[in-house]
Amino acid sequence: MGNGLTGDIIQAHADGRKEGEYLSVRVDFVLLPDYALALLLTDLRELRRDVWNREKVLVAVDHFAPPSTVERANLVKRVLSFVKEEGISHCSLYGGICHQLLAEGPWVGPGMVVLGADSHTTTAGALGCLATGLGSTDILYTLITGRTWLRPPEAVRVNLKGKLPPYLMGKDIALELLGRVGESGFLSQAVEFYDLEGMIPMDDRLALCNMVVEGGAKNGLFHPDDVTRGYIEGRNGHSGQWKWTFDGDPQYRGIMEVNPSSLNPQLALPHSPSQVVDVEEAKGEVIHQVFIGSCTGGRFRDLEVAAASLKGKKVAPGLRLLVTPASVKIYQEAMERGYIQAIVEAGGVVLNPSCGPCGGIDKGILGAGERCLSTSNRNYRGRMGDPSSMVYLASPLTAAATALRGEITDPRELL
Amino acid sequence: MGLQEVITGRVWRLGDNVNTDILHPPSYFSLDGSKVEEGLREGMQRLGTDFRGEYVGDGLVIVAGENMGCGSSRETSVRALCIGGVKAVVASSFARIFYRNLANLGIPPLECRGIRDQVKDGDLIRISIKDRFIELDDARHFPISPLDQHIERILECGGLVPYLRRILDEI
Numbered sequence: 269m270g271n272g273l274t275g276d277i278i279q280a281h282a283d284g285r286k287e288g289e290y291l292s293v294r295v296d297f298v299l300l301p302d303y304a305l306a307l308l309l310t311d312l313r314e315l316r317r318d319v320w321n322r323e324k325v326l327v328a329v330d331h332f333a334p335p336s337t338v339e340r341a342n343l344v345k346r347v348l349s350f351v352k353e354e355g356i357s358h359c360s361l362y363g364g365i366c367h368q369l370l371a372e373g374p375w376v377g378p379g380m381v382v383l384g385a386d387s388h389t390t391t392a393g394a395l396g397c398l399a400t401g402l403g404s405t406d407i408l409y410t411l412i413t414g415r416t417w418l419r420p421p422e423a424v425r426v427n428l429k430g431k432l433p434p435y436l437m438g439k440d441i442a443l444e445l446l447g448r449v450g451e452s453g454f455l456s457q458a459v460e461f462y463d464l465e466g467m468i469p470m471d472d473r474l475a476l477c478n479m480v481v482e483g484g485a486k487n488g489l490f491h492p493d494d495v496t497r498g499y500i501e502g503r504n505g506h507s508g509q510w511k512w513t514f515d516g517d518p519q520y521r522g523i524m525e526v527n528p529s530s531l532n533p534q535l536a537l538p539h540s541p542s543q544v545v546d547v548e549e550a551k552g553e554v555i556h557q558v559f560i561g562s563c564t565g566g567r568f569r570d571l572e573v574a575a576a577s578l579k580g581k582k583v584a585p586g587l588r589l590l591v592t593p594a595s596v597k598i599y600q601e602a603m604e605r606g607y608i609q610a611i612v613e614a615g616g617v618v619l620n621p622s623c624g625p626c627g628g629i630d631k632g633i634l635g636a637g638e639r640c641l642s643t644s645n646r647n648y649r650g651r652m653g654d655p656s657s658m659v660y661l662a663s664p665l666t667a668a669a670t671a672l673r674g675e676i677t678d679p680r681e682l683l
Numbered sequence: 684m685g686l687q688e689v690i691t692g693r694v695w696r697l698g699d700n701v702n703t704d705i706l707h708p709p710s711y712f713s714l715d716g717s718k719v720e721e722g723l724r725e726g727m728q729r730l731g732t733d734f735r736g737e738y739v740g741d742g743l744v745i746v747a748g749e750n751m752g753c754g755s756s757r758e759t760s761v762r763a764l765c766i767g768g769v770k771a772v773v774a775s776s777f778a779r780i781f782y783r784n785l786a787n788l789g790i791p792p793l794e795c796r797g798i799r800d801q802v803k804d805g806d807l808i809r810i811s812i813k814d815r816f817i818e819l820d821d822a823r824h825f826p827i828s829p830l831d832q833h834i835e836r837i838l839e840c841g842g843l844v845p846y847l848r849r850i851l852d853e854i
Contacts, residue, residue, distance in 0.1 A: 287831075287832050287833035287836060288831035288832030288833040288834070288835075289831055289833070290831065290833040303712060303757070304756070304757075304758070306714065307714070307758055307759070307762075311844050315844070315847070315848070315851075317851070339713060339714075339715070343714070385756065386756055387754065387755055387756040387780055401756050401780055402756060402780060402783060403756050403757075403758040403761070403780055403783060403784040403787060404758045405758060405784070405787040405788065405842070405843045405844060406783055406784075406787055406843065408843075408844070408847075409843055409847050412847065412851075413847070413850070417833055451700045451750055451753060452699075452700065452749050452750035452753070452776065452778075455750060455776060455778070455779070456779045482754075484750060484753060484778055484779070486779055540700070627704075627709045627755070628708075628709050628710055629709065646702075646704065646754060646755075648702045648704040648705055648754060649704075649705055649729065650704065650705060650708050650729060651704040651708075651709065655708075655729050
């Protein structure tokens with residue numbers, strides 16, 4: 269009891285085998301970013317087994333895109349050879365961040381079980397599926413068997429009431445929730461969102477599901493509704509064969525409510541995503557770099573609001589603004605709408621779709637003592653560069669306002 | 684390989700909410716074992732640990748608080764522990780991916796409350812897996828929570844890859 273829609277999805281995929289509290293579960297789709305695939309290639313070769321279904325795997329070269337060291341170049345080379353030799357149907361080379369590609373692609377929808385070899389696989393739960401991250405070895409098991417072992421989690425229901433005011437984004441709701449529950453408040457739980465009035469756009473839902481893992485959650489999931497259907501129809505040209513209706517009445521261990529109209533823009537202070545305050549409380553803190561990008565904050569709506577804020581203005585002298593569209597598709601659409609031009613004219617640097625600065629992988633790494641305001645998901649000490657650097661997390665709206673002023677700024681001051 | 688009945692080692696004490704980015708900074712991601720090991724030493728420094736592997740010969744046992752191993756799923760953080768001679772990780776609670784990564788690579792993740800504040804870096808510790816308790820050098824005992832049968836099976840095989848080999852043979 270109390271396992272929510274997630275529990276129902278697990279039961280519907282169970283193959284009858286059970287060990288302890290774990291059920292053997294059929295997996296519908298697997299997401300494999302470059303670095304995680306590189307880690308399992310040796311074991312995979314030694315096992316001498318084929319991938320269970322070549323059509324149900326997306327490999328994305330997104331972390332080392334393009335590679336910035338010789339070792340990474342060699343890892344990507346091995347990954348691409350594997351894709352070719354195995355005949356994996358779906359592979360993205362520099363097409364964007366794997367979590368965004370998974371949402372954009374035609375593959376996943378409500379009721380599915382989706383695994384990824386990256387913690388932010390929770391993002392895809394915005395489409396009404398059970399999407400969760402695992403380590404490389406767990407994914408190796410799935411690649412060969414088409415199965416995984418899952419425990420039905422306790423589920424928490426989050427009711428979202430009303431629409432987002434123009435100064436708030438899904439990111440602010442995510443930070444608000446993390447501030448309430450702390451870094452382990454959702455430990456191993458399913459966090460299931462109900463958008464009671466159907467007013468939260470898909471890009472904001474993806475950001476919300478992305479960040480539930482920062483509270484320890486197994487997965488985030490939006491109960492499928494007209495927004496989900498509209499997104500999937502826009503993506504595939506039809507609503508597809510997904511499971512749109514679920515039997516029974518999902519039960520929850522707890523209920524939380526968020527009323528966006530009563531929230532202020534939120535900010536996570538260094539060095540924890542759950543150390544959250546109103547942006548107003550940190551107002552005036554000098555910032556050296558603003559990063560708008562990542563699988564949390566580099567989507568179309570993120571670039572749209574950032575470009576609207578920046579258009580015709582200049583970023584503060586000396587401040588570095590880095591913008592990374594989360595996918596090539598977003599990049600192209602933003603170009604067509606003039607957003608990229610507005611960002612560049614304001615003094616922003618646009619990087620190619622990839623993970624980049626978020627994990628301190630390449631480009632935009634922070635120096636000693638530098639302060640960065642980022643639309644990404646983690647501000648752990650040293651993640652983006654020097655261990656003495658400091659990262660603040662906020663929405664793209666807050667990021668754009670901060671870039672213009674050169675100090676932490678509540679976006680309402682510029683609206 | 685397999686699950687040892689008794690594990691002994693030196694304590695490496697950690698706090699609450701230790702994330703994998705600080706334990707093993709992302710810039711040390713590599714398939715090269717020596718670079719991965721270097722990342723663990725860097726992690727130890729960032730975590731304020733006052734030893735740099737002088738106890739590794741005796742084997743290390745991490746003793747941590749809540750939500751051990753939160754954040755990134757990068758398995759290099761656990762591979763680093765394997766290379767660094769960590770024989771078990773004891774914590775009040777675990778982040779779920781880290782918990783699975785430990786078991787998958789053959790390091791027992793053990794839940795035990797109340798022990799973290801009773802130990803310091805370098806203390807000798809003895810874990811009886813079978814009888815489910817931890818004994819300190821001064822003979823004090825702390826109970827550990829039973830392992831789930833599935834996790835125990837993986838550990839008995841020495842990790843998820845050998846477990847998978849066994850399952851494939853059964854099929």
